[in-house]
Amino acid sequence: MKQHLIEKVGSVLNLFSFQRPEWGVREAAESLDLPKSTMGDILLSLADQGVLSRTSTGRYRLGWRLFELSQVLLEHTEFCIEARRAMHELVERWGETTHLAVLDGTQVLFVEKLQATPATTIILSRISVGSRFSAHGLAVGKVLLAYQARFSLPTVLEKLELTAYTLNTITTREQLIQELEDARRQGYAYDREEVTQGICCVAAPIFDIDGRVPAAISFCIPAYRFFPQEDHYTEIIVRAAQSISEKLGYRAKGLHAL
C-alpha cells in the first residue's frame, strides 16, 4: 500500500534546496499544486516533529531534527570514519582534492570532500557535499554501479538518464556497460572531462566486511596535471581504498592487482 501523505511529505522536503531554503505556505502550495490549507497542515505537522522549523514570520526552513538524524546515520556508517582519516592523509601528501561518495538509488551522493588549495575551489564548487549527481558521468558513479549486486544493476541502469554534460559524457547504455565491466575487472574507474571540461577523476571502491561496496573515493584533478600521470594517481587512490577496506575488516580475497 502507498501512503500518499508520506509521498507528499517527500515532495515537500524536496522543495528545500540550496537555492531555496525557505518557503511560505502559499508558495509551497502553489509550487506543488496543493490547496493552501492542506500545505499549511503538512508544514505545521512537520514543524511539530522538528523536521522543519518556523521562522518568526511564519515561514518554514529545514529543522535541526534532520541534522540530528544525519549524525546518527553517519555515526553508524563505519566507512565514513575510516575514509575521512585516509582522505586527510591523501590531501596532505598529494595536495589534490578527494571525494567520498555513496550510491543512493540511481544517483551519486557526495558524503565528504577534502580539498587542498583554495585555488581549485572555484572549478569544483559545483560538486559539493550533500549534492546528488547522475551516476553515469562520474568516476565514483561508475565504480559504485560496477560493484552493485548483479541482479539490481539492470533496473538501476534502466532508470538512469544519460544526460550529456560535456562532449566526453557517456550517453549510450552499451558504452556505459562496457565501462562498468572494465571498472569491475580493473578495480578503478575514470572520468575524463565527462562532467566538467578540464577536470578528471579516478575512483576506487571501498569494500566492507561482507565484500559489498557501500562507498567509493576519488581524486579530482585538473586535466593538464592528470593525463601525464594517470597511472600514478590511479595507484594512489586504489591503495588508499584498499587500506580503508582492510580497516573495515575486508579480507582481500579478490583484491585486484594494479
Add this chain to the structure above:
Amino acid sequence: MKQHLIEKVGSVLNLFSFQRPEWGVREAAESLDLPKSTMGDILLSLADQGVLSRTSTGRYRLGWRLFELSQVLLEHTEFCIEARRAMHELVERWGETTHLAVLDGTQVLFVEKLQATPATTIILSRISVGSRFSAHGLAVGKVLLAYQARFSLPTVLEKLELTAYTLNTITTREQLIQELEDARRQGYAYDREEVTQGICCVAAPIFDIDGRVPAAISFCIPAYRFFPQEDHYTEIIVRAAQSISEKLGYRAKGLHAL
C-alpha cells in the same frame, strides 16, 4: 488540524538512535504498539522517499536523504561557517575543547565539537555532535535560554524537566531564572560541574544580524584547570563569540562589557 500520520512518522524516526540504528518491521511495530502491517506500510513509504534505506535482509536504517537535507540546512546556517572557523582558532591557540550548540525546543543540540588532544576525549564523549541535552545544566543551554524572546521563554521553562546529573545541577526554577538573568546581564554563563563531575564550561552567545541568538559557543574544561582561570577563559570565549557575531553583521549596539 493534526496530521496523525506525520506524528507517527516522527515517532518512527525517533526509534533510530545511536544505540539502535537498525529496525525490523515487527520490532518497530511492537515498540510503538502499532499493527505490523501499518508499520510495514510506513517504513516502506519512508524508504521510497529515501528517508530510510532497506538492508538486504529487509530491515531498515536511516537513509542518505537525511544527510542530503542536513547539508542544505547547514549550508544556509551562516553562523556555522563563521563559528567553525573561529573554533578552529580557539582550539589551536588554547588547546581546549569547544562546542557550538543551538536550542531546539527545550533542548540543546550540539552542532559542532572541536577538541584538541585525544586525552580529554574520553571524558567528554558523552556530549557529542548531534546529541540533545536538556538545556538547564549546560552553559550553552543557559545562554541560549537567556537570550530567547521574552514571550516564548515562560512556555519553554515550563516544559523543562530539571533532572539532576550531579550534585551541582540546578533543580529549581527560581535558581534557573536567576542564572538566566545573570547570563543575560553579563553576556556569558557557566556550568560548574553541573553535568559531569570534574568538567566546567563557559558559554557566550552568537548574535545574528537581527540581534537574535541562534547559537552559542563554549569552552569545556576540566575543573582543576578551569577554576584558577575562570575569568581568563570567559574573556576568550566572549571575545570569540563577539567576533563571530560581527562577521554575521551584528552591529554591537548592546555588546556587554567584560
Add this chain to the structure above:
DNA sequence: GGTGACTGTCCGAGCAGACCGGACATTGCC
C-alpha cells in the same frame, strides 16, 4: 494612521485512503 493586498490559520462537511486482521510468501534454523 488608515486602507488594501497578502499571508498564515482555523473550521467543518464529505469522502479518499489509511488502518489493521488475517492469509501468503520467504527465509533461516533445527
Add this chain to the structure above:
DNA sequence: GGCAATGTCCGGTCTGCTCGGACAGTCACC
C-alpha cells in the same frame, strides 16, 4: 523437510485527511 519467525499483500471499514471559504494578523503605500 518441517517449524518458527519475519516481511508483504489484500480488502472492507471507518478514521482522519482534504480543501473551499472565512478570519486574523502584518506589511506597504498612500
